[in-house]
Amino acid sequence: MIAIEHIDCLYSGVGKPIRDAYILVKESQEGGTIAEIGCGDITRNKDIRRVINASGCIALPGLINTHHHLFQTMTRALATDQALFRWLDTLFPIWKNLTEEHIYYAALIGLSELLLSGCTTTSDHLYFVPHGQDAMRFFSASVEAAKTLGMRFYLTRGAMTLGENNGGRTPDYLKEDEDEVLTSMQDLVNKFHDPRPQAWVKVALGPVSVPAVSSRLMQESAKLAEELEVRLHTHAWEVKDEDTWAVNYYQKTQTELLEEWGWLSARTWFAHGVHVDATTMEKLAHAKSGIAHCPSSNMRLGSGVAPISQFLKANIPVGLGVDGSASNDSSHLQAEMRQALFLARAVHGVKDMGIDDVFYMATRGGRDVLNWPEIGELAPGRNADIALFRLDDLEHAGGIHPLDTLILSAPTKAYYVVIGGDVRVDQGQIVTVDLLAAVHEHRLLSRQLWRQAYA
Numbered sequence: 001m002i003a004i005e006h007i008d009c010l011y012s013g014v015g016k017p018i019r020d021a022y023i024l025v026k027e028s029q030e031g032g033t034i035a036e037i038g039c040g041d042i043t044r045n046k047d048i049r050r051v052i053n054a055s056g057c058i059a060l061p062g063l064i065n066t067h068h069h070l071f072q073t074m075t076r077a078l079a080t081d082q083a084l085f086r087w088l089d090t091l092f093p094i095w096k097n098l099t100e101e102h103i104y105y106a107a108l109i110g111l112s113e114l115l116l117s118g119c120t121t122t123s124d125h126l127y128f129v130p131h132g133q134d135a136m137r138f139f140s141a142s143v144e145a146a147k148t149l150g151m152r153f154y155l156t157r158g159a160m161t162l163g164e165n166n167g168g169r170t171p172d173y174l175k176e177d178e179d180e181v182l183t184s185m186q187d188l189v190n191k192f193h194d195p196r197p198q199a200w201v202k203v204a205l206g207p208v209s210v211p212a213v214s215s216r217l218m219q220e221s222a223k224l225a226e227e228l229e230v231r232l233h234t235h236a237w238e239v240k241d242e243d244t245w246a247v248n249y250y251q252k253t254q255t256e257l258l259e260e261w262g263w264l265s266a267r268t269w270f271a272h273g274v275h276v277d278a279t280t281m282e283k284l285a286h287a288k289s290g291i292a293h294c295p296s297s298n299m300r301l302g303s304g305v306a307p308i309s310q311f312l313k314a315n316i317p318v319g320l321g322v323d324g325s326a327s328n329d330s331s332h333l334q335a336e337m338r339q340a341l342f343l344a345r346a347v348h349g350v351k352d353m354g355i356d357d358v359f360y361m362a363t364r365g366g367r368d369v370l371n372w373p374e375i376g377e378l379a380p381g382r383n384a385d386i387a388l389f390r391l392d393d394l395e396h397a398g399g400i401h402p403l404d405t406l407i408l409s410a411p412t413k414a415y416y417v418v419i420g421g422d423v424r425v426d427q428g429q430i431v432t433v434d435l436l437a438a439v440h441e442h443r444l445l446s447r448q449l450w451r452q453a454y455a
Contacts, residue, residue, distance in 0.1 A: 001025060002025040002027065002032075002048070002049070002050045002384075002418070002423070003022060003023075003025075003048045003050070003051045004023045004025070004054050004059070004388070004416075005041070005051060005052070005054065006053055007020070007021040007022065007023070007054040007055075007388070008055065008391060008402065009058050009059070010023070010378065011359070012061070012377060012378040013061050013360075013378060014364075017403070018037070018038075018039050019039060020039050021037065022036075022037070022038055022040070023036070023037050023059065024037075025418065026384070027421040031198035031384075032421015033380075033381055033382060033383060034382050035380060037380065054416065056390055056391060057389060058388065058389050058391050058402045058403065059378070059387070059388050060118065060363065060378075060386075060387045060389075060406075061364075061378050061386070062119065062121060062417065062418075063117065063118045063121075063363065063366070064119070064120070064121045064122070064362065064365075064367060064369075064370065064376055065114055065119050065121070065123065065319075065320065065331075065366070066290075066292040066319035066320060066366050066369045066370060067292035067321025067322075068110065068114075068122055068123060068125065068321060069323065069325075069326070070103075070107040070110040070111065070124045070145075070324075071095070071098060071106045071107070071142075072110075072325045072327070073107075073109045073110045073113075073325040073326075073331070074094075074105075074442070074446045075091055075449070075450075083239065083241075083302050084238060084239045084301050084303060085241055088169075092174060093171075093453045093454075094449050094450065094452075095128070096171070096173055096174055096453075099133065100133065101141070102449065103138055103141040104142070105145075105441055106142075106442070106445075107124070107142040107146065108148065108442070109438060109439065111146060111149050111331075112430055112433060112435060112438070113325075113330070113331035113332060114333055115424060115425060116413045116428075117334045117335065117413070117414065118333065118389065118414040118417060119151075119333040119387075120385040121151065121152035121370070121372070121375050122151060122153060122154065123154035123156055123204070123233070124142055124153065124155060125233060126157070126158055127159060127206065127207075128158065128174045129184075130174065131173065131174075136184070136188070136191070139155060139184075140191075142155065146201070147200070148432055148433060150419050150420070150422055150432060152200055152419065153200065153201050153202075154201075154204060154370055155188065155192060155203045156203070157184060157188050157203065157205055158206040158208045159176050159178075159181040159206075159208065159213060159217065160175060160176065160208050161177075161178050161181065161212070161214055161217050162211070162214050167249055168212055168214075169209070169245070170212045170213075178214065178216060178217050178220075182217075182221070185221065185224060186224065186228065189203045189228045193228075197374040197383070198374065200420070202370075203230055204230055204231040205224060205232055207221055207234055208234065208235060209234055209235040209236070209242065210234075210245075210254050210258070211242055218261040219262060222261055222263055222265075223262070226262075226267070231268070231370070232267050232268040232269075233269055234270060234271070235272060236258065236272065237272060237273050237275045237276050238275075239274070239275070239303050240304075242254060255279065255280040259283065264283055264284070265287050266288040266371075269289065269290035269292055269319070269370070270284075270290070270291055270292065271292045271294060271321060271323070272292070272298065272306060273291040273307075273311065274298055274303050274304040276306070276307060281307075281316075284311075284316050285316050290319065290368065290369035290370075291317070291318045291369070292318075292369060293306055293308055293311075293318055293320055293321065294321040294322070294323040294328070294336075295336065295343045296323070296330065296339050297323035298343075300327055300328060305343060308344055309348065309352050319361055319366035319368070319369035320340060320358075320362050320365070320366065322336050332411050334389075334406070334407075334414075335411035336362070337358040337361070337362050337407050338358075338411060340358050340361065341353055341357075341408075359403060359407070384419075384420060384421040385420065386417070387414050387417050388416040389415055390415045393412070395409050395412050396409050413425075413428050414428070415428055
């Protein structure tokens with residue numbers, strides 16, 4: 001067992017915080033679980049192999065990231081004055097040269113950022129395979145990076161198939177064959193998807209967006225997800241241009257199309273949900289579909305402000321997403337809590353969103369969006385995914401209320417992160433990766449991509 005003791009304040013996700021708390025973690029080869037939570041001194045026994053003194057720390061459930069494009073760490077801070085579609089047009093020519101080596105190092109860097117921000121579970125939406133690349137090897141590279149770091153990983157097999165020559169938003173040089181995509185989806189589920197509570201890898205199906213894929217692929221992927229009992233994920237209602245495109249191309253709105261194609265269901269979570277009308281809100285609530293809220297990305301691209309408080313009042317599951325590192329330029333999930341809170345208040349007033357709301361979105365909300373009941377909460381029997389942050393440091397000096405202090409103050413690195421009973425961040429350092437070497441290799445590969453596209 002691992003004992004984490006003398007935690008200044010523990011927030012389990014439900015109920016009142018516990019002062020001077022401890023957590024006992026039961027280890028196992030399948031993945032450790034929480035054996036006991038309490039306060040005061042732990043009764044020593046021979047089964048405890050390591051004791052972590054967490055004096056000065058706040059403990060939270062491991063944070064959950066519900067939307068990301070890890071490959072985009074290769075192309076940060078580009079097209080900085082462009083909205084979504086023009087931004088994509090700038091980056092597509094770079095992304096077409098991605099290889100599995102790029103994918104591995106991009107994922108390793110993005111996942112390391114997430115891990116150091118207290119994130120223990122993340123989804124990743126990789127939505128194309130460049131021509132000449134093997135799909136299985138391409139997607140396996142990101143899974144390998146997650147395994148290296150010991151993070152829980154929700155692989156989403158995306159795709160782009162409706163080319164510009166046919167009126168779609170996919171560059172023809174990135175367009176994939178739809179039958180090959182559907183076969184690849186099934187192959188990835190067969191190889192990686194683990195439905196068990198203590199899983200390390202799960203797989204979802206994720207055609208990228210309504211303007212970039214055909215109606216056939218949307219319908220077939222929805223049928224396949226039901227057959228394979230996996231989840232669905234796509235972008236929707238991110239910018240007004242998407243609905244304009246849908247009406248021009250199909251003479252129907254995105255909402256009408258998604259409902260017709262079988263995507264408004266409890267199996268689905270959507271990224272963004274910025275431009276949602278009352279009818280769509282009602283349909284989402286009825287279907288119990290989830291939303292991945294990506295405030296930094298929406299601000300960076302000028303996409304708008306999602307009506308998150310309305311989603312929450314309608315009991316629509318909402319999680320947080322850092323989105324791609326090229327539309328956020330950061331993969332810091334703790335920072336995203338702060339952004340979500342400030343953005344909502346800036347637009348709708350100080351009463352629109354509270355500390356508890358953003359804490360919910362980063363933990364239990366993410367759990368509900370991904371339909372992974374065993375994460376997002378600290379309780380006996382749950383997966384031992386725990387994030388601890390120091391509050392006795394420079395950035396938090398003067399704070400009285402621990403959770404408020406953590407979220408409102410400058411974002412910092414986690415001090416300890418435990419995932420499945422294994423310590424993955426130890427006193428602020430990732431234990432399984434030489435970060436300096438990884439950053440060096442990532443930098444070389446990123447510059448190589450740029451030269452290939454624009455030199």
